[in-house]
Amino acid sequence: MVGLFPLCLGQTSQPVTPESQTTASTGPQFSGPQLPGRISGTIIDQSGAVVSGAQVELAGAQSQNKSRKQDVQSGTDGQFQFENVSPGPFQLTITAPNFATQSLPGTLHPGQTYVLPPILLAVAANVTDVEVHLSPVEVAEAQIKDEEQQRLLGVIPNFYVTYDPHPVALSAKQKFELAWKNTADPVTFLIVGGVAGAEQAENAYDGFGQGAQGYAKRYGAAYADLVTGTFIGSAILPSVLKQDPRYFYKGTGTKRSRLLYAIANAVICKGDNGRWQPNYSNMLGSLAAGAISNLYYPAQNRNGVGLTFENASIGIGATAAANILEEFVMRKLTPHASRRAETP
DSSP states (O other): OOOOOOOOOSOOOOOOOTTTOOOTTTOOOOOSOOOOEEEEEEEEOTTSOBOOSOEEEEESOOBSSTTSOSEEEOOTTSEEEEEEEOSEEEEEEEEOTTBOOEEEEEEEOTTOEEEOOOEEOOBOTTOOOOOOOOOHHHHHHHHHHHHTTOEETTTEEOOSEEOOSSOOOOOHHHHHHHHHHHHSOHHHHHHHHHHHHHHHHHTOSGGGOSHHHHHHHHHHHHHHHHHHHHHIIIIIHHHHHTBOOSEEOOOOSOHHHHHHHHHHTTTEEEBTTSOEEEOHHHHHHHHHHHHHHTTTSOGGGOOTHHHHHHHHHHHHHHHHHHHHHHHHTGGGGOTTOOSSSOOO
């Protein structure tokens, strides 16, 4: 409870006579003209900050202007004011969300400007601080949203790298969503078209032939390689084996340590438990994709187990090369890459 120290303006002392004495039962009596007064004050919280929008109700006194409401709200500066208030006893009641109700009695003298000292509101006893934490799945979802903005030169998808120094493991659903968005991206179709065109120009996999039909077959085979490799190695197996398919950008240390880290990440990865482990998902995914490719490549270009391991070896080597580019080049060419892990 804050004490009241009224500031009385324009008043003079009156001698106390029997006629002017008052009792507790009748309240104070004022002689002379009953000039209206003013009541004002400032509301603050326990930190000393002003409280705006607090409801202040005046009871026990009436305004000379009968149309004037007997309750006001504190302004942005925490101040409130009642004008043209009849003298006599009054009581202020202050209420505000999350604060305990405050009641303050007082007596207004004729013509007095009654200024209250700062009124301190205490936090309501039933109000507790609630700390909201995002679940790991929600944090991972936010990270994925950032990764989906990562495009090399602002165009080419660069989704499978995280620059966050404290990444959260993806759920199985999120691994499949990332694989789908990567393989269904419009730019991915253009890249596959370029690969098929280069193969046709070199007459690679000559069993496909030439012309539009040969190009279509090469395009279909290249896209099938991409889809099977991505889903098996970056969604299905990582979900089963609980491994993270992304590249975790290092960005610190010597160039040699970063180079070795990038190469090693072709055969090791982080598990969903945050520990490093053999990258079975990538290696087995490359083997599985290579085996499946025997189903749609021309018979004369198949080599059974040989083609399977050849494609798997190429896939692992390509992963190592891509990791080196991620570590030293791609981040600089990715406009929306996170800046939280700066390279020294």
